[in-house]
Amino acid sequence: MVHSSTRPTSTPATADIPGQSTAAQPALPLRLSTDIQGDVLAGFKKDHVQLILAKFKDRRRARIWLRRLHERIATTRDVAAFNADFSRARRYAAGEDPADLTAVWRGVAFTYAGLTELLGGAPFSDIPRGTTQEAFAQGAASRKEIVGDLDDSDPEHWLFGGEHQHPVHLVLTLAADRHADLQAALEEERAWMAAQHVAVVFEQEGNTLKDHLRGTEHFGFKDGISQPGVRDFDEEDPERPDYHRTKPGTRLITPGEFVVGMPPDHRWPAGLPGWMRNGSFQVVRRLAQDVPGWWGQIEQNLEVLKEHEAVPEEATKEWLASRLIGRWPSGAPVAKCPDTDVPTPPCADSDNDVSFADDLEGRVTPLFSHLRKTNPRDGLKPRRDGGPIVEEKGMLDGRRLIRRSIPYGRPYDPQGTPAQRADAPRGLVFICYQSDLVAQYEFVQASWVDAENFPDRRDVVGRDPLIGRDTDISFPSRTGETAVCPLRFERFVRTEGAVYAFTPSLTALRRLAEGEVPIGGDPPSDQVVAGGTALRRFEVISSHKARFRLEGNNYTVRDENEQQLWISDNTNPAVAGGTFTEDGDLVLNGPTGDVLWSLGTGGHPGATLVVGTDGDVSIRTADGDTVWHSDTAH
Structure with missing residues (x-):
């Protein structure tokens, strides 16, 4: 059974919504949305992905192109129903992907320059300093100092998105279970784009790694585990309010943190035009990974730790690498499995029920670990001045991102083909969705990942050594006389391209294609x-x-x-x-x-x-x- 992204006219059966009875179905209204694009809340979750970054040459032809594409964009209802069927079939097959259940999905997002070109004027006129409007209008390259894209990650070295390159007006995403289906869809889309003078600027492929690396990124660690749940899309646990029913430890976040036009949590909403409702801001980054450099630095620093008797004598490279990430290669959290990896059974959800409340100093899961730097959970200490501890609900929930990343390139093998050698391109296509670029993506990058003193009120923590810049970190000593052992890590993940884009609703796509979106946005109002x-x-x-x-x-x-x-x-x-x-x-x-x-x-x-x-x-x-x-x- 092959599903295309041409929208069906029928509503999915109740059985397509996991764990829902007929009476309970209306409790998850976002699963039935035919207006929100499918990758935002449901997620395409395909083994093969291609991003086409392109620019418009002719406004009239661009709208003709969009008019046809609009009918082929996957909706949340499409993707949620398919994913439920796929997951059910995979459980029945003991973890094997069902060969007879496949789909090809399409999604599209536009940069500020792209919307300006498509409309013939600015999409909104009110751009206050420090807002998501300003970040979107300036674009990723202009925000390099905020997010740490400096030195060898500077936009002057990028493959796309830099000011010295052709402008990117749109990001077209195609995703498929089978490589052949993706290639067929790509040929079709390229031909139609060429016919309407939509010029391809760059193409970025992404593929799930194979065999024992399936589900991991190139360093060998399982990826995409700590995703937030979304209220009104995912079921709430009746025994544990605010948490996902079938994924323990996964908090349910208000949809307004990811979908524009819905109320965010504890934050004044950005003053965006009404036509942007049910859309979401997309960040795309090509992150190159230096795999031999990663493991080489892990080995060198392990020797330093052993010389200072800061780690057990039996500690391995995987042991140390797991501390930098906060999880073992299987995804098992270090907080629960401090001494050895404990993989989850096939088809079981990875363990996301992680607490740092009993590890505020980072003795088990270091404070600089990627897990704590990107989602500190309940591991923040009260303020020195007597203020309360920052709670997850509100202040921290409002920083979450929905990630849709996928690896690119061949796995590293020094004895393999040229495409597997150290200098071959490989890394992660990082994609995330949020309703506010500044309050979410940029905040996490600047105030958490790239901050040397977060979490604060501790000894020197250092930047996130996994995705941050060069950094000194304080490694918690387990057996030595000192509390911490200083280590140095140089950057081994660098940015090779980035784009800020907006993923409109299906309603907005139609209005954009018909020229019905007003230039400058809505009239000002009190x-x-x-x-x-x-x-x-x-x-x-x-x-x-x-x-x-x-x-x-x-x-x-x-x-x-x-x-x-x-x-x-x-x-x-x-x-x-x-x-x-x-x-x-x-x-x-x-x-x-x-x-x-x-x-x-x-x-x-x-x-x-x-x-x-x-x-x-x-x-x-x-x-x-x-x-x-x-x-x-x-």
Whole structure:
């Protein structure tokens, strides 16, 4: 049975939704979405993937091309139903892929330059500093210092996405179970693109590694384990709220963290145009892996550790490498299996029920490990100044990414063919989806992965040695006299190309093809903040002419050119956040929630904070009376 990505007209049977009865089916409405593209929430999950990066040459022909492609884009409903059937058949076959159940899926995303070319003007006009709009408009190459793409990862060395190369307007993803099916689909798409003057800039292949490396990346470790669950798409465990029913330890994240237009968790939503609803921002990175360099540095540093008696004498290269990642090659977490790898049975989900609450100093799973650097879970200590520990719900859940990565290139074999030698291209095609590029992908890269002091309030931690830049790390000593042993790791994963793109909904694709999306986005409107809203540092509430944010230790109002028009008069440097209270007061809070500064407008239950299109910011009572305003209208 071969499935194409031309959309079916029938709704999948209840049996296609795992663990759901007829009565329970409506509880997971996102599984039935025919508007969200299929790779975002459901995931294509194919052995063979090809990304075609291309640019438009003619706007009219580009819309003709998109009009045909629109009907062939896989939806969440398509992919979720197929994946459920595939997983069921694989369980029946004791882990073997069903040969008679295959599909070819298509997905498409556009860069800011691509949308501008397709529309004949900018997709949105309000681009406040520090927002996902700004990151998207600037593009991946311009954000190199934020995410650590420097030195040999600098965009000047990239194969695509650099400013010195042809612009990338779109990313077309094709994914298939069988290589022959993918090649046939590629030939068809290339021919149609050529006919409509859509020029290919770069093509990036990706393939699941074979045999004993299946499911791993080129260093030999199982990949894609710590994926978040999505509320309204995945089932909740009735015995453990906020967690996936069939994947213990997997938290359910509100869909607004991945799908634009749905409420995010504990964050003011980005002011994106309405046509972008049900879309998602996509990051694509080609990450080259130096496999012999990785294992060579592991071996050298293992010798250093043994010289200092910092590790057991029987420790192996795999033992040390597993500490850098936080999991053994099979995916078993070091936190639960500190001494040896314990593979999971065939068809069983990898263990994601990991806690660091009893390992706050990183003695078992080091603080610099990739697992903790990209998802610290419950392993953060309370603040030195008495503030509460950061909880997963909200602050940490709001940083999660949905990853759809796949290896490229042949496995390393020094005795193999030229395509298997050390200098042959190999690595990971990193793909992720999120609703906010700054709050999610860039935050994780800059504040966690590439930060030498995260988690903070410890001894020197170092960068993530797996995917970060050159770094000194503090390895926790298990047997020696000192608490830590310093090690040095040089970068062995480098960026060779990157793109920021937007994956529109099926509705938006149709509107883009028909020229119905307005240039510049929606007309400006007043932004109304209800009482009881937390205001986090650098989040922007914008009405275009007024941009209200908490920056540093004060609230500010800036105009559309980022010129400061108003600032609060707080002088206390210990600000941890802010709140617009339920009774209408604007306050700045300390680390324990105490009030450090107040505007003094309390006593008005039901009041709202209004960021107006005239440039003024005001607090209004439930009856509409103004009790305070910034006097910044212009």
